[in-house]
Amino acid sequence: MKIAIVGTGYVGLVTGTCFSEMGVDVTCVDVQESKIDNLKKGIIPIYEPGLDDLVHRNYKAGRLKFTTDLKECLNEVDVVFSAVGTPPDEDGSADLKYVLEVARTIGQNMNKYILVVTKSTVPVGTAQKVKNVIREELNKRNVNLDFDVASNPEFLKEGNAVDDFMKPDRVVVGIESEKAKSLMERLYKPFMLNNYRLIFTDIPSAEMIKYAANSMLATRISFMNDIANLCELVGADVNMVRKGIGADSRIGSKFLYPGCGYGGSCFPKDVKALIKTAEKNGYTMRVLKAVEEVNETQKGILFEKLVKLFNGDLNGKQIALWGLAFKPETDDMREAPALILIDKLIKAGAKVKAYDPIAMCECQRRIGNKIEYATDMYDAVLDADALLLVTEWKEFRLPSWGVLKKTMKQPVVIDGRNIYDRNELQEQGFHYTCIGK
Structure with a gap:
């Protein structure tokens, strides 16, 4: 054939x-x-x-x-x-x-x-x-x-x-x-x-299935991010909440992980396109409009946490970023939360040094030398006032905290993907912040 x-x-x-x-x-x-x-x-x-x-x-x-x-x-x-x-x-x-x-x-x-x-x-x-x-x-x-x-x-x-x-x-x-x-x-x-x-x-149904599937997954992510933000305000732990609702067979555990927003080539584009298709047919996708709004706000959450931590002044601060791609195992930076974060950090006067196993060439193609590109994950944190985890690559999961403690100017970690253990980092003397706790 x-x-x-x-x-x-x-x-x-x-x-x-x-x-x-x-x-x-x-x-x-x-x-x-x-x-x-x-x-x-x-x-x-x-x-x-x-x-x-x-x-x-x-x-x-x-x-x-x-x-x-x-x-x-x-x-x-x-x-x-x-x-x-x-x-x-x-x-x-x-x-x-x-x-x-x-x-x-x-x-x-x-x-x-x-x-x-x-x-x-x-x-x-x-x-x-x-x-x-x-x-x-x-x-x-x-x-x-x-x-x-x-x-x-x-x-x-x-x-x-x-x-x-x-x-x-x-x-x-x-x-x-x-x-x-x-x-x-x-x-x-x-x-x-x-x-x-x-x-x-039939053909129209097949065309709709793709948009509906991606929009549902995007909805679950934004829903969980909304819940995570409320958990912080009321003193709940979003990881426990996620496990509790994910155990319900009607809900399941997939795409219930809070973080710093979704990106990539599909979810943002497809949610927008489905909203626009509805408008052209005289209908308003009220849920998806909220999904999009929550996600755009969530892309700035790591920056807001950092600003709060340094009392509103990031001028001259050295910030390390781990991860640039919108997700692990790709160099895709379309709609990546890292791009929004970098833009906010630079405008606030911070200096940014980033490391990503695959996406640094793509980042440089997009934004040039607005930031410094590290040779490895430990080079990125040298003399850093704070480390922000943006993309949960496997090699970031078990870092040597002892090395970080010695090489960072200030032992501050903001975990945008909730992959680290708060108690472990606090015992090592780090100030640790994540999403939804």
């Missing part, structure tokens, strides 16, 4: 590579020549554990190809996945120009039946727009060709994307015809051998 994946970003490259690992003949397409050239040389544009080896192996085996020209492979493939970006527009809605451009190219150049599958996260109604654009281009050519559209939203977690794709908890596919269903069943069959998790729906 031959397929094309348009877009070699996070979703497209993981999708194409994992399909090729199962024996599918995959051509990955991207308009950026430099990216395609690098991929052919084995240079991967994103950091994702396990992806490098899969790309190299399948490219060498000839199952994974890279090109800048979608037209050249349309006569060979049965399915085209559109995995191009859908960045937020100025009003918060998803910008569909790249998705529709792919549809336009297909309509202008297809010569046989093709199933066009939207993999990007797109608002309800996008598949119909794709269908209309393809049909419009075919009509301009006076060509009457059969084709189908489908929606196949991705549910990949950055840092665990390869496993998520190879062993999915569910695969959602929105279809309109039995032919499209048959093709998608055949394509996903290798991933379903142990447990059939393929869910077929």
Whole structure:
């Protein structure tokens, strides 16, 4: 079976590579020549554990190809996945120009039946727009060709994307015809051998499922952060509260960890887009508006705790940051809480020295040399007035507190992810602050 994946970003490259690992003949397409050239040389544009080896192996085996020209492979493939970006527009809605451009190219150049599958996260109604654009281009050519559209939203977690794709908890596919269903069943069959998790729906429902899933997870995070902030005021311990409510089978324990806000490429963008979709249809998503508001406030909570600790004066203070990426196991800094924190610290006159195992090059690309970049986690805390844990990388979990105590100017730790033991740090002579205690 031959397929094309348009877009070699996070979703497209993981999708194409994992399909090729199962024996599918995959051509990955991207308009950026430099990216395609690098991929052919084995240079991967994103950091994702396990992806490098899969790309190299399948490219060498000839199952994974890279090109800048979608037209050249349309006569060979049965399915085209559109995995191009859908960045937020100025009003918060998803910008569909790249998705529709792919549809336009297909309509202008297809010569046989093709199933066009939207993999990007797109608002309800996008598949119909794709269908209309393809049909419009075919009509301009006076060509009457059969084709189908489908929606196949991705549910990949950055840092665990390869496993998520190879062993999915569910695969959602929105279809309109039995032919499209048959093709998608055949394509996903290798991933379903142990447990059939393929869910077929109508297309609008599939498009909505992705937004609803991410918005629910974002809601749980903001809810728990709201509860954590109240716990501090009333003297409760949010970790105990989290365990108590998570033990309820109706609630469960996932995504109930308080912290300094969510970021990344999905949650912020998808919550905004769903709010905007509702507005365009005359409805107000009141819960999601609150979710977004809580999260934006939470991104500043570490700064507020630091300001309070130093009586409002951070001018000239040396602040160490552990973690820059929005979550561990990725270099993604889109909507990362660290960016908000750094901006506030610099404006307050503080000096910032940061360390992240993977994301420092990405941070430097975004903000340049506004901060100092440490060579390791212990270099970051040298002469620091305070250490702020922003991203819970594994190597930060068991630091040598004795070394920190000797090298820091002031033994102050603000834990933005609640991974340390208050009693242990206080016994070592640290002033320790976390979220929700």
